[in-house]
Amino acid sequence: MATDVKASGNAAPAEAGRDFIRDIVKADIDAGRVKEVVTRFPPEPNGYLHIGHAKSICLNFGIAQEFGGRCHLRFDDTNPVKEEQEYIDAIERDVRWLGFDWGEHLYHASDYFERLYGWAEDLIRAGKAYVDDQTHEQIRVNRGTLTEPGKNSPFRERTVDENLDLFRRMRAGEFPNGARVLRAKIDMAAGNINLRDPVLYRILHASHPRTGTAWTIYPSYDFAHGQSDAIEGITHSICTLEFEDHRPLYDWFIANLAVPSQPHQYEFARLNLTYTVLSKRVLTLLVRDGHVSGWDDPRMPTLAGLRRRGVPPAALRDFVRRIGVAKANSLVDVGMFEFSVREALNKSALRRMAVLKPLKVVIENYPDGQVEELDAANHPDDPAAGSRNIKFGRELYIERDDFMENPSKKFFRLSPGTEVRLRYAYFITCREVRKNAAGEAVELRCTYDPATKGGNAPDGRKVKATIHWVSAAHAIAAEVRLYNPLFVAPEPNVAEFAADLNPHSLEVLADARLEPALAEAQPDTPVQFERNGYFCLDADSTPGKLVFNRTIGLRDTFAKDVAKEKTANPAQRS
Ligand code: ATP
């Protein structure tokens, strides 16, 4: 894939919305509790960002912009086993592409490993943390349940000196993975399970993308997150609802450690989308097991996939603004996202003609060798977009689906004896159908009416259909990839996602024909193939072989398409 992503000219405007988090921020500023709002987006670099992250990015960076504060990009890199440099690079690229800039405020939880370690020793010295030798399984069992309190560890009453000694030896790499952990000493009978002596440090002999082998113990998410917020002076630490029950622990650390500031955590509902899986675990498996071509496969809900598919960043921002921010979890219809994509593309995409499944047309009364240049508008609503010349000749291609030999009642396009308008050109009438041995139409012999140039008949006669076409002599061949939903179930079963995969999510049309202007297409410049949808050039293109992706169809045929998928004869999909 192309790795350089243009960020210039793409900065997200401050699109203020109103929601309970913005209300809290505003109230804090109005009351003088906060002078400058500081937020952060804290991805764990264990996968690519997806459309759910876009909601969090727009919220955190958006609030900072709207209230004149700043937003940090902070990698939550506390688990070296799952984290990779590739993900770090992809996350930076994708946040920029979405239109946001962290300026010099790029941070890593790993930047704070030494300070976090120091605070852990402080807790030990204060009698508020201890080294536990129980196994992972024993710790789990002794934690209790929602209805039963937990049991104190037999190691809970170790002396400060013994704890300090063991913790320092954990750091020195003396013990194998899993041998011991450091736990906070809070309350094994707490109603909130997160307060039952949570794990602060675990032993992990693993190389870290940034700190290498300097550390053999790593802090837990809970121990790292709030303290990192405090170090950076974060005022509003915004996260998703599953962390609501962690907030008392977040506050406990802030209250019990000599941290430089007092951040607060606020929770909002994560984005869930129909026909879409946003679990990083599942997305990783889709890539690893080859269900898709990679993290940037255009069927993936990742920002890299959506970008490659041709979705403009403005469409993502618009979608996030429309769905708003709430405190209750819900499921958003993917149709809402598609609405935002069409809105953005309709405004920006230049119109072109492309025939996806070509059927040859020969105009018998058009002089052999003659070529005419016709003027075609680039955008119907935007005269400033100008026009281009398209060439018309005796041999053309039209869309196979625009012809029916035995038309059904409601089919008004081309059939033997009927007349249709060729967009920007002439009326033609089908006179004869030539077929191959299998009985399939391979060529239509037609005539044109020279008096209808430009698309109107001087005698006022009407035609019921206008179809698109390309000149056979001038068209360029291309591969076109049509994407259908990756999952057939509105709410895919995350545990057994493979069963819900759509076997027809990718349809490759190997021999599409495009008007020559499309030779100049660029991956980040969407186009509309008239009557067929919005498309963009794929990074797989080479000068000799262009590949286009369908970003989205022109109309919302989603529900219908999915119903069709279920019964599906893939060959008949269009
Ligand atoms: P993991 O299971 O690896 O923690 P994650 O999706 O939570 O997965 P993070 O990298 O921790 O990934 O997420 C970074 C930020 O994005 C977090 O603040 C998280 O709350 C937010 N986020 C993740 N998924 C969504 C979502 N679907 N909607 C809104 N925000 C999300």
Ligand code: MG
């Ligand atoms: Mg997370």
